[in-house]
Amino acid sequence: MSASLHAxxxxxxxxxxxxxxxxxxxxxxxxxxxxxxxxxEIVAAVRQKAPDxxxxxxxxxxxxxxxxxxxxxxxxxxxxxxxMLTPACCHHHLxxxxxxxxxxxxxxxxxxxxxxxxxxxxxxxQGHLVEIYGRCEACQDNPxxxxx
Amino acid sequence: MSASLHAxxxxxxxxxxxxxxxxxxxxxxxxxxxxxxxxxEIVAAVRQKAPDxxxxxxxxxxxxxxxxxxxxxxxxxxxxxxxMLTPACCHHHLxxxxxxxxxxxxxxxxxxxxxxxxxxxxxxxQGHLVEIYGRCEACQDNPxxxxx
DNA sequence: TACGAAGTGAGATGTTGTCTCAATTATACG
DNA sequence: CGTATAATTGAGACAACATCTCACTTCGTA
Numbered sequence: 001m002s003a004s005l006h007a008x009x010x011x012x013x014x015x016x017x018x019x020x021x022x023x024x025x026x027x028x029x030x031x032x033x034x035x036x037x038x039x040x041e042i043v044a045a046v047r048q049k050a051p052d053x054x055x056x057x058x059x060x061x062x063x064x065x066x067x068x069x070x071x072x073x074x075x076x077x078x079x080x081x082x083x084m085l086t087p088a089c090c091h092h093h094l095x096x097x098x099x100x101x102x103x104x105x106x107x108x109x110x111x112x113x114x115x116x117x118x119x120x121x122x123x124x125x126q127g128h129l130v131e132i133y134g135r136c137e138a139c140q141d142n143p144x145x146x147x148x
Numbered sequence: 149m150s151a152s153l154h155a156x157x158x159x160x161x162x163x164x165x166x167x168x169x170x171x172x173x174x175x176x177x178x179x180x181x182x183x184x185x186x187x188x189e190i191v192a193a194v195r196q197k198a199p200d201x202x203x204x205x206x207x208x209x210x211x212x213x214x215x216x217x218x219x220x221x222x223x224x225x226x227x228x229x230x231x232m233l234t235p236a237c238c239h240h241h242l243x244x245x246x247x248x249x250x251x252x253x254x255x256x257x258x259x260x261x262x263x264x265x266x267x268x269x270x271x272x273x274q275g276h277l278v279e280i281y282g283r284c285e286a287c288q289d290n291p292x293x294x295x296x
Numbered sequence: 297t298a299c300g301a302a303g304t305g306a307g308a309t310g311t312t313g314t315c316t317c318a319a320t321t322a323t324a325c326g
Numbered sequence: 327c328g329t330a331t332a333a334t335t336g337a338g339a340c341a342a343c344a345t346c347t348c349a350c351t352t353c354g355t356a
Contacts, residue, residue, distance in 0.1 A: 018321080022335070038312095039311090056336070059312090060335085073223040075229045078221055121251060122284075123251075166303065166354070200305080202305040204346080
């Protein structure tokens with residue numbers, strides 16, 4: 001699914017950051033849980049594995065991991081941010097704007113684009129996220145019935 | 149840039165929703181401001197044009213407009229959601245994870261994919277958003293110096 | 297023009313994210 | 327293998343962001 005935990009740990013050290021308990025546990029939680037989790041879910045899961053880890057450290061870990069490209073943040077088409085480990089291979093989301101149900105795709109239309117960006121803008125690409133918004137089959141008939 | 153305001157207003161009525169003052173002003177603000185705005189910016193701008201509009205109505209309008217595909221929400225690679233009018237044509241973001249500076253692209257690698265999704269999943273595509281994460285040229289040398 | 301449903305404003309409430317600072321800990325080095 | 331030290335942490339205050347409730351207003355229809 002994504003890079004092995006070991007590889008991620010190594011990466012953190014290689015970038016000059018310490019591999020601390022909060023960081024380790026956050027990564028483990030993200031790797032073991034749903035494909036994408038809300039902040040509160042992550043905090044809860046982390047504190048179940050390691051009750052002495054503070055909330056702030058979870059956010060700080062997510063911040064760092066996002067900067068390193070290990071974690072991606074998405075609004076999933078609404079004003080609720082979710083976090084996920086950056087998938088090793090390309091990964092698109094089909095997000096229903098009514099019910100928020102999500103289909104994950106494993107195809108990629110962007111490999112070539114990504115390469116050209118590096119040379120044209122001097123941009124160091126870490127990964128990308130594609131979100132396609134619309135209504136899933138179920139919600140085309142009864143819009144406005146979103147569960148949340 | 150995006151569909152004309154008039155077309156959006158028509159669309160709201162066509163979907164059976166009322167074209168109210170808060171909704172009109174939110175759309176005008178999004179059309180007139182930066183390409184993407186934070187929630188608080190939008191609220192401030194709306195209240196400048198129409199001081200009697202409540203905060204909740206701004207959020208409600210954004211919610212509706214998102215469901216209609218008129219507005220898109222993005223986390224811009226971090227835990228801060230921004231809102232923008234859905235661009236008429238394809239629109240990619242290059243988001244720097246260090247400083248959050250953003251480059252906008254006007255090319256599209258997804259037209260074909262989008263079509264095939266409609267038939268394969270019965271998904272009614274409204275639009276898509278591509279976010280490519282990495283470090284911009286300036287931030288490759290001094291990571292960790294993000295302004296926010 | 298009057299009616300009814302949809303939408304609204306205000307502010308309480310809930311959630312999410314950030315900050316500060318003394319105490320702790322991971323790593324490099326002797 | 328200890329020790330120095332700079333990075334990191336935990337707790338909880340704080341701030342920002344988002345949602346909810348409910349009495350009142352307004353849009354669109356007839």
